[in-house]
Amino acid sequence: xxxxxxxxxxxxxxxxxxxxxxxxxxxxxxxxxxxxxxxxxxxxxxxxxxxxxxxxxxxxxxxxxxxxxxxxxxxxxxxxxxxxxxxxxxxxxxxxxxxxxxxxxxxxxxxxxxxxxxxxxxxxxxxxxxxxxxxx
Amino acid sequence: xxxxxxxxxxxxxxxxxxxxxxxxxxxxxxxxxxxxxxxxxxxxxxxxxxxxxxxxxxxxxxxxxxxxxxxxxxxxxxxxxxxxxxxxxxxxxxxxxxxxxxxxxxxxxxxxxxxxxxxxxxxxxxxxxxxxxxxxxxxxxxxxxxxxxxxxxxxxxxxxxxxxxxxxxxxxxxxxxxxxxxxxxxxxxxxxxxxxxxxxxxxxxxxxxxxxxxxxxxxxxxxxxxxxxxxxxxxxxxxxxxxxxxxxxxxxxxxxxxxxxxxxxxxxxxxxxxxxxxxxxxxxxxxxxxxxxxxxxxxxxxxxxxxxxxxxxxxxxxxxxxxxxxxxxxxxxxxxxxxxxxxxxxxxxxxxxxxxxxxxxxxxxxxxxxxxxxxxxxxxxxxxxxxxxxxxxxxxxxxxxxxxxxxxxxxxxxxxxxxxxxxxxxxxxxxxxxxxxxxxxxxxxxxxxxxxxxxxxxxxxxxxxxxxxxxxxxxxxxxxxxxxxxxxxxxxxxxxxxxxxxxxxxxxxxxxxxxxxxxxxxxxxxxxxxxxxxxxxxxxxxxxxxxxxxxxxxxxxxxxxxxxxxxxxxxxxxxxxxxxxxxxxxxxxxxxxxxxxxxxxxxxxxxxxxxxxxxxxxxxxxxxxxxxxxxxxxxxxxxxxxxxxxxxxxxxxxxxxxxxxxxxxxxxxxxxxxxxxxxxxxxxxxxxxxxxxxxxxxx
Numbered sequence: 021x022x023x024x025x026x027x028x029x030x031x032x033x034x035x036x037x038x039x040x041x042x043x044x045x046x047x048x049x050x051x052x053x054x055x056x057x058x059x060x061x062x063x064x065x066x067x068x069x070x071x072x073x074x075x076x077x078x079x080x081x082x083x084x085x086x087x088x089x090x091x092x093x094x095x096x097x098x099x100x101x102x103x104x105x106x107x108x109x110x111x112x113x114x115x116x117x118x119x120x121x122x123x124x125x126x127x128x129x130x131x132x133x134x135x136x137x138x139x140x141x142x143x144x145x146x147x148x149x150x151x152x153x154x155x156x
Numbered sequence: 157x158x159x160x161x162x163x164x165x166x167x168x169x170x171x172x173x174x175x176x177x178x179x180x181x182x183x184x185x186x187x188x189x190x191x192x193x194x195x196x197x198x199x200x201x202x203x204x205x206x207x208x209x210x211x212x213x214x215x216x217x218x219x220x221x222x223x224x225x226x227x228x229x230x231x232x233x234x235x236x237x238x239x240x241x242x243x244x245x246x247x248x249x250x251x252x253x254x255x256x257x258x259x260x261x262x263x264x265x266x267x268x269x270x271x272x273x274x275x276x277x278x279x280x281x282x283x284x285x286x287x288x289x290x291x292x293x294x295x296x297x298x299x300x301x302x303x304x305x306x307x308x309x310x311x312x313x314x315x316x317x318x319x320x321x322x323x324x325x326x327x328x329x330x331x332x333x334x335x336x337x338x339x340x341x342x343x344x345x346x347x348x349x350x351x352x353x354x355x356x357x358x359x360x361x362x363x364x365x366x367x368x369x370x371x372x373x374x375x376x377x378x379x380x381x382x383x384x385x386x387x388x389x390x391x392x393x394x395x396x397x398x399x400x401x402x403x404x405x406x407x408x409x410x411x412x413x414x415x416x417x418x419x420x421x422x423x424x425x426x427x428x429x430x431x432x433x434x435x436x437x438x439x440x441x442x443x444x445x446x447x448x449x450x451x452x453x454x455x456x457x458x459x460x461x462x463x464x465x466x467x468x469x470x471x472x473x474x475x476x477x478x479x480x481x482x483x484x485x486x487x488x489x490x491x492x493x494x495x496x497x498x499x500x501x502x503x504x505x506x507x508x509x510x511x512x513x514x515x516x517x518x519x520x521x522x523x524x525x526x527x528x529x530x531x532x533x534x535x536x537x538x539x540x541x542x543x544x545x546x547x548x549x550x551x552x553x554x555x556x557x558x559x560x561x562x563x564x565x566x567x568x569x570x571x572x573x574x575x576x577x578x579x580x581x582x583x584x585x586x587x588x589x590x591x592x593x594x595x596x597x598x599x600x601x602x603x604x605x606x607x608x609x610x611x612x613x614x615x616x617x618x619x620x621x622x623x624x625x626x627x628x629x630x631x632x633x634x635x636x637x638x639x640x641x642x643x644x645x646x647x648x649x650x651x652x653x654x655x656x657x658x659x660x661x662x663x664x665x666x667x668x669x670x671x672x673x674x675x676x677x678x679x680x681x682x683x684x685x686x687x688x689x690x691x692x693x694x695x696x697x698x699x700x701x702x703x704x705x706x707x708x709x710x711x712x713x714x715x716x717x718x719x720x721x722x723x724x725x726x727x728x729x730x731x732x733x734x735x736x737x738x739x740x741x742x743x744x745x746x747x748x749x750x751x752x753x754x755x756x757x758x759x760x761x762x763x764x765x766x767x768x769x770x771x772x773x774x775x776x777x778x779x780x781x782x783x784x785x786x787x788x789x790x791x792x793x794x795x796x797x798x799x800x801x802x803x804x805x806x807x808x809x810x811x812x813x814x815x816x817x818x819x820x821x822x823x824x825x826x827x828x829x830x831x832x833x834x835x836x837x838x839x840x841x842x843x844x845x846x847x848x849x850x851x852x853x854x855x
Binding site for chain 1: 185340
């Protein structure tokens with residue numbers, strides 16, 4: 021671990037360079053490194069290899085990985101991810117728009133339904149008229 | 157009152173539950189059907205009463221009514237509406253179709269059945285039912301049926317057919333849906349201006365469907381700001397509109413040179429709560445993103461400001477990534493409060509996030525984050541919290557950990573358990589440790605009284621050529637601190653030991669320049685001591701305030717020569733943050749002011765004025781004046797008195813002092829009268845009365 025008083029924040033993430041997740045194990049780090057070295061061999065791409073080597077060195081041990089994770093500025097997610105919104109939105113009229121419009125034709129927005137009520141009074145009278153007097 | 161009257165009065169009072177309760181034991185011989193009908197109607201009335209405020213309770217009442225009279229048209233229809241309201245389209249479809257098959261098939265139920273079928277994606281069936289509704293219903297209902305038919309055609313991609321169908325409507329009282337559908341037809345053909353013109357004719361400007369259509373048309377016209385504003389008018393949260401609002405706002409922000417200003421433009425008064433929440437989240441993200449860009453440009457100050465702004469706008473919920481960024485800038489910018497806030501929130505957030513998914517939940521990472529938090533607390537001179545965090549870290553890290561031990565040693569040092577601190581750390585003091593670690597270990601050794609060990613460790617630290625300068629700086633810094641601590645504890649032997657070690661490490665000449673002899677504290681001090689003390693003032697002020705003031709007091713008393721205005725300025729700056737002024741702060745302030753005013757130079761008087769600005773209340777002003785009278789052999793200077801009285805005209809003691817210095821008898825009388833007028837207690841009044849008598853006697 022680096023000196024606590026001198027954190028070395030980074031914006032270039034070695035995990036990103038090796039293409040591995042933060043929870044990668046020692047073995048996964050090694051495998052990713054060797055796989056990447058095949059893509060960027062030192063004789064063909066010395067700069068690329070140097071970058072890979074540096075990333076690998078900084079992630080080799082678990083303690084080193086902890087150090088990297090805690091000292092790297094996490095890149096902000098995209099706005100859509102941050103807001104939990106869908107990536108792409110079609111700006112044409114969709115069937116959902118038409119359905120929504122169809123629903124506006126219904127009585128969902130109606131505020132009163134007094135005309136749908138039946139009168140209870142006559143039923144109450146009918147009820148008591150139909151039973152013998154002593155029962156009432 | 158007989159039973160019939162009771163029921164009638166319950167009906168009058170619209171007490172449906174009362175009627176239902178009464179009917180739970182019906183009179184003997186009462187026709188079962190009639191009882192059932194009355195009970196069903198009572199449930200239906202209860203539904204009508206609560207459907208706006210309590211939809212689920214309303215649905216329950218409606219279903220009970222329907223269960224009692226399963227073929228009742230009205231109950232079937234309203235049960236269908238309940239299903240439609242809660243988005244249960246299949247259930248709604250079945251209920252409306254049942255309704256249409258009942259004894260009273262009419263346009264109303266058919267139209268609803270057609271809409272439900274449309275919602276269930278049964279477009280062909282929906283078209284048939286809509287056509288039937290068109291033939292059955294009254295005029296307004298038939299118009300609606302025509303619009304629905306047009307909508308069904310549009311949904312099949314037959315926009316021309318939809319438009320032709322709408323052309324059948326000639327009446328001006330056509331529903332708003334017709335206007336919106338007409339606009340949709342134009343939008344579909346890419347004629348956005350025409351769509352906007354159609355929508356502009358409608359009077360219902362805030363209708364959600366109209367706003368949606370206008371937003372789409374504005375987006376098509378490449379006007380994302382207006383589009384976003386239209387989507388924002390939709391009052392209720394709707395995933396589709398929310399998503400469109402985000403896209404429009406994103407387009408607008410991207411097209412704008414200043415994203416923060418763009419966000420402000422999007423914010424308008426009277427927007428729905430869901431829009432306000434969204435804009436706040438967007439502000440958080442924008443500041444986070446801008447801060448991240450600043451990090452890439454090494455502009456850490458701007459980055460910190462952006463992260464702090466993001467923190468402000470994130471109401472309650474803070475993303476762990478943002479909190480983590482805040483913690484890192486806080487550490488780099490040496491703002492321990494920011495760092496502590498960042499680590500605290502980041503740790504809490506990491507713990508809340510789904511377990512086992514992210515590396516941030518690994519105990520090792522969380523443990524080290526706790527240690528970083530402890531480090532922040534230590535910088536804030538809060539050893540208790542630091543210790544708590546270290547204990548949390550230890551639980552997570554399990555094995556003995558150098559970082560945790562080192563942090564705890566520092567905490568113990570601050571808590572004055574210096575021997576324990578050394579015991580904890582001494583096993584790490586092997587020769588191959590990091591040179592800068594040796595600086596710290598030396599400090600801890602010195603604190604525990606092992607000066608030769610400290611010298612040994614510091615020698616090791618200085619021997620590394622790469623870190624020599626940094627180590628030198630740290631050792632001197634720590635030694636100054638240690639030296640002053642020993643002095644304050646009257647441990648002159650310990651202090652001279654520190655001096656001796658510094659002399660041995662850096663040479664005798666350097667020692668003499670570096671720190672004065674302990675017994676000669678009031679002699680001239682060199683700038684190194686001043687620098688180390690006053691550059692650390694902010695750190696002192698993070699301490700419990702009485703300790704900071706004690707230190708400041710000793711500096712002012714011993715080290716404040718009249719000609720060192722820089723020191724005075726630093727002390728004043730420090731005092732300005734002390735609120736309220738304690739007796740010790742008052743004494744420091746009084747010393748400073750009198751020192752500076754008697755200096756009689758312009759900067760001195762300016763600084764004295766600045767110092768007097770630290771006095772915030774009349775009580776504090778009174779304390780300062782009283783202290784000056786008691787402390788100094790002379791009365792407070794005229795200038796000081798005038799400054800105080802101009803700020804606090806009701807300061808009785810100030811007028812009394814003016815009385816003492818009055819240039820003539822009339823002025824003296826007037827000041828005494830004012831003082832008397834301002835005196836608030838019997839003691840003051842007696843004193844002033846005594847003064848008056850003395851004056852009269854002497855004259």
